[in-house]
Amino acid sequence: MIDFDKLVNHTIDNLPPSGIRKFFDVAAEMEDAISLGVGEPDFATPWTIREAGIYSLEKAQTHYTANAGLMELREAICAYNKRKYGVEYDARTEVLVTVGGSEAIDAMIRCVVNPGDEVLIVEPSFVCYKPLTEMAGGVPVIIETKEEDNFRLLPGQLREKLTDKTKLLILPYPNNPTGGVMSKADLEAIAEVLRGTDVLVLSDEIYGELRYDKEGHTAFSAIDGMKERTVVVNGFSKTFAMTGWRLGYALGPAKLIGLMTKVHQYGIMSAPTTAQYAAIEALSNCDRDVEDMRCEYNDRRRYIVDGFRAMGLSCFEPLGAFYVFPCIKSTGMSSQEFCERLLQEEKVAVVPGTAFGDCGEGFIRCSYAYSVENIHEALVRIERFVKKYGNKAQ
Amino acid sequence: MNDILRILDKEKNGVVRAKIAQMLGLEEAQVDKEIKDLEKNNVIVGYKTLINWDKTDCEVVTALIELRVTPQRGEGFDKIAERIYKYPQVTSLYLMSGAYDLAVTIQGRTMKEVALFVAQKLAPMDSIISTATHFVLKKYKEEGIVFEDDEKDTRQVITL
Numbered sequence: 001m002i003d004f005d006k007l008v009n010h011t012i013d014n015l016p017p018s019g020i021r022k023f024f025d026v027a028a029e030m031e032d033a034i035s036l037g038v039g040e041p042d043f044a045t046p047w048t049i050r051e052a053g054i055y056s057l058e059k060a061q062t063h064y065t066a067n068a069g070l071m072e073l074r075e076a077i078c079a080y081n082k083r084k085y086g087v088e089y090d091a092r093t094e095v096l097v098t099v100g101g102s103e104a105i106d107a108m109i110r111c112v113v114n115p116g117d118e119v120l121i122v123e124p125s126f127v128c129y130k131p132l133t134e135m136a137g138g139v140p141v142i143i144e145t146k147e148e149d150n151f152r153l154l155p156g157q158l159r160e161k162l163t164d165k166t167k168l169l170i171l172p173y174p175n176n177p178t179g180g181v182m183s184k185a186d187l188e189a190i191a192e193v194l195r196g197t198d199v200l201v202l203s204d205e206i207y208g209e210l211r212y213d214k215e216g217h218t219a220f221s222a223i224d225g226m227k228e229r230t231v232v233v234n235g236f237s238k239t240f241a242m243t244g245w246r247l248g249y250a251l252g253p254a255k256l257i258g259l260m261t262k263v264h265q266y267g268i269m270s271a272p273t274t275a276q277y278a279a280i281e282a283l284s285n286c287d288r289d290v291e292d293m294r295c296e297y298n299d300r301r302r303y304i305v306d307g308f309r310a311m312g313l314s315c316f317e318p319l320g321a322f323y324v325f326p327c328i329k330s331t332g333m334s335s336q337e338f339c340e341r342l343l344q345e346e347k348v349a350v351v352p353g354t355a356f357g358d359c360g361e362g363f364i365r366c367s368y369a370y371s372v373e374n375i376h377e378a379l380v381r382i383e384r385f386v387k388k389y390g391n392k393a394q
Numbered sequence: 395m396n397d398i399l400r401i402l403d404k405e406k407n408g409v410v411r412a413k414i415a416q417m418l419g420l421e422e423a424q425v426d427k428e429i430k431d432l433e434k435n436n437v438i439v440g441y442k443t444l445i446n447w448d449k450t451d452c453e454v455v456t457a458l459i460e461l462r463v464t465p466q467r468g469e470g471f472d473k474i475a476e477r478i479y480k481y482p483q484v485t486s487l488y489l490m491s492g493a494y495d496l497a498v499t500i501q502g503r504t505m506k507e508v509a510l511f512v513a514q515k516l517a518p519m520d521s522i523i524s525t526a527t528h529f530v531l532k533k534y535k536e537e538g539i540v541f542e543d544d545e546k547d548t549r550q551v552i553t554l
Contacts, residue, residue: 035551042547042550299401302417302418351554
């Protein structure tokens with residue numbers, strides 16, 4: 001009998017399973033449960049994009065592309081980023097098309113982290129940064145953001161955690177799970193701390209197009225002097241409702257993109273060809289579709305925030321992504337307990353804040369990538385649940 | 395105001411004013427007033443239920459009729475259009491550019507009924523030069539709504 005415990009890679013063996021697997025499995029098997037637990041758009045990919053994918057298949061565009069991605073797509077990505085955020089990149093050397101934003105995050109971390117290097121991770125945040133850092137031999141250093149600071153990273157918090165081992169800062173804004181955003185001024189303040197250091201930045205801007213305030217999204221690379229130290233990760237999943245197509249990209253200094261292309265070349269070869277052709281259509285002709293989806297998310301956002309506040313829960317106003325992060329401390333339950341009992345008693349699936357870092361304790365993540373009818377029904381059930389256990393803070 | 399129309403326009407199930415208010419961050423009274431103004435000014439011209447008659451026992455036949463018309467001095471097409479749309483069988487009427495002038499949609503119980511309406515009422519009108527009747531065999535989509543839409547939420551229950 002092979003003793004796998006001895007044979008397998010210990011770093012990976014010791015990683016926690018993603019989130020809280022057991023709870024998810026219960027939720028998945030429960031019939032007639034309604035969910036606010038999903039981290040992807042409810043919209044189907046706009047038809048014109050799907051059609052571009054179909055055309056590419058009809059034309060038998062079924063081969064590998066260049067490792068870094070189709071040149072036409074890379075050029076379209078550069079044009080899009082110039083148009084949207086005013087940042088210019090060289091399509092030949094500063095763009096890598098990846099299998100979703102996640103692959104770009106993995107490759108970036110692997111390309112800059114040497115064993116023992118510290119990686120600053122802002123939490124609450126998406127679940128992959130910490131395990132990917134550990135797999136690369138790095139040391140995750142957590143920076144906990146707070147509701148009273150609108151879940152922003154403050155320059156003082158960053159300064160406090162900088163050491164001579166700090167290699168990389170991961171900036172996850174607009175934020176999953178909080179919906180928090182960083183204004184241009186907030187980013188300037190972070191840049192000011194980084195100037196004069198050698199700290200690199202991975203700016204995960206996958207939700208960049210989903211901003212609901214007038215200011216809109218600022219790419220971190222657009223801040224004076226930050227482009228040369230920053231890799232921006234973005235993609236098609238959230239903006240164009242293309243999660244299943246698995247397509248993202250990284251923009252950054254030629255040296256780093258070159259290294260990431262090596263990782264990508266040996267591990268992946270090239271991103272899916274059909275998705276790449278569809279993505280050209282997305283970048284070129286779908287501003288209107290994106291705006292329509294954004295408008296609709298915004299209606300639901302106001303609806304759900306209002307709903308949580310009306311039932312007496314404190315709910316930070318999210319200005320990005322498609323999540324709300326209401327505080328459930330007033331019920332006296334932990335996040336995990338709240339979510340498990342809510343699922344059992346009212347058949348509503350939401351995600352405990354602790355899935356996104358220890359500082360998510362006392363919060364739940366609810367997605368509003370659902371129809372208003374679905375959100376309404378979920379709110380009715382959550383309100384009944386909250387009332388039943390008393391809003392102890394009141 | 396446009397935001398209210400945007401929501402009303404895409405809402406398949408009818409929207410209550412409280413919900414619109416909540417979605418737009420407005421007071422319900424304000425939404426109510428704006429909708430009343432929109433109705434008064436004929437911006438919102440009506441509300442209608444979209445029915446797939448094929449799924450009922452009712453016999454409903456729809457036809458599109460192309461009309462070529464001689465416009466009248468001083469009146470253009472409006473006068474003849476009015477004569478046509480007053481018939482309750484006419485469910486829509488558009489003035490068109492191109493090969494013909496008026497596009498009429500007729501609803502009736504049988505093909506014969508529709509054909510007779512065209513022959514007896516429309517064709518003999520003074521300024522009508524010609525008619526061409528096309529019967530609808532199947533409705534796929536109307537007013538932005540697909541009739542046999544089976545799109546389900548196939549997402550996982552929870553993803554991070």
